[in-house]
Amino acid sequence: MMDDFAVVKAPRLERLVLYRCRAPRGFCTRVRIGDAPRLNSFGFLEPGQLLQIQNTVIVPGMKVSTRSIVSSVKVLSLTVRFGVHNSVKMVPAFLKCFPNVERLHIMSEKCDKPSRYLNRKFWEMSGPIENVASCIKVMSLREFRGEPSGVGFLEFFFQRARVLEVATIVLANSKLTPFPKDEVVSKVREILKKRVSKVSSEVDVLESNGPEGGKPWNFQKGADLSCHDPFSVA
Template identity: 25%
Template sequence: MAMPAGAKRERRARLDEDGEEELVDRISRLPDDVLGNIVSFLPTVAGARTQGPGRRFCTEFSYFDPGDRSATLDGWLRSPALNNLQELKFDLSFIPYQASPPLLPASVHRFSSTLRAASFGGCAFPEGNGASPLHLPLLKQLSLLNVRISETSFNALLAACPALQSLLLGYIMGCSRVQIVSQSLRSIGLLHTYCNLQQLIIKDAPYLERFFEGSAMEVTVSVVSAPKLHVLALHSAYNLRHDVGSTTFQFRRTVFQRSCIPSSKTVVHSMKVIALTQPDLCLDMVINLLKCFPCLEKLYIETHKAGKKNTWCRQKYKNLIGTLEIRLKKIVLTNYRGNRSHFNFAKFFVLNARMLQSMRLELFDQNPRSTEIDRRRGRSTEIDRQRGRLLQIKKASRDILDVVAKNSCSLMLSIAFAEQVHDLSIADPFVKLHNWK
């Protein structure tokens, strides 16, 4: 059937309009943040060639990439598409202890007035009279990972970031001591330090709230002034030594000096949340922890072994109960085995932590899927058995006790460490990552 003349004209008009629309640059109409995200997903070379304004640039080189990595990255960062860059993350991937690591690209300086988040990896900060110090007045997040930087350069960099809120340090070379003086920092994180760093001094940080130690390491941490510090994470806490009248805490080889506490020389009242990895679950150590931090409200512990004897019914604990006020409201114990040691540990707090609102016990080596299959088949699961055993304790309540299969994430999961350090959106940095409500 032939198409009527009027319909033909109408169809031709639509085709003409569609043809014109095809010529319109719809991509350029997108918001700047959307364009920046699109560019970030492109291959590095293609992204650097785009004319859309980039807000975030992220790249990582391989150890085997040929040529001068610093010069290559420097060329990319000079692209006009990155004129107003707000987030920069790169890793030049030099081999540790390499004689001449790639230098920090000079083009980084051109983002001084726009950068708000930066992660510099696998590079060296220029030294000497010819070195031009970075000035980043808007920077809020900074990560230095596998970098070589002198103490002088580090102090200058920190002073040039007056708005900095979170700092992550890992694999630091070139200096044996780092000193923190900042009127804006709220969170500090330390990762592995197999190199030169031996001492971290938090000299003056009036707004510091969180300190994370992400791995077993031999670094002395001295807190001179951090009156608002209330979240502490320690990867390995083999022993806590608390000497009455002393001004030091020792978690393995990590030392805290408490001269910043004017009202008391023996305790720290500001601490509210502590997360630690303790190979052998030890009640004595936790009791000492509560003596040091009497206002502690949340305690997260990841353990890996059967635990100490934990016979808490001894006379020394009976005498202690009348003098020690336990203010803990929440306890999470990961890798709970249900043996005598772990059971007595849990029992102590069920009976003596009068303000306890939640005790979560994540069972060792329990597969959530297998547990669900057992339940469907009417079998008694290990979770059911352990919960029933704990509920026989006087004062134990179903509303408080929560026995579950182990969370897939461990307490100090390193892959999420940067997020814990930099995410300041919630008061408790462990709830969001592990669904611990």
């Protein structure tokens, strides 16, 4: 458990990984990023974490400025509860804070009663997200269960991802987490058919054979600096 984590001055820091760093129930972990000009990979931003860049606390709907972005980050990993409004509404805000992200990885956390109001319209109302349109080349979504907000995100993303090269959607293990797998696969295929981008990209839809919630992150892989993407599903 951790209440506050701050990168104050770290001119040589290239990789920041906060794995399952959560505050006690009812509290939130504050993650502060100050001077880290070489920070390339950052994760896992989780539900309930409060992100602060320089002196700016990131909140939904805010206008980004040079003081509220980290332009050096190319690899970003988020953990999202797609059925929880307070979790989902932070995703556009987080993405706008890292405008040059090229590789985006999202872990979907289980939600007992997902909201049906967090659909594609919600994502469209969040406004343009620069990195989705012009930077993200690799995207992965793990432990996907077909929540309305998750489906809406995929519709929003694939309609706007102009430079996407590879996308991997990993469904949750249906043997451990009951959900309408065939229906979800059908929805994903329909989304892919409606893509407007002319860029040829490879999209894989797989099913996890791991435990509920996904396999634990590999610390050895994360510490290996020869691996340029510590959050890759490969």
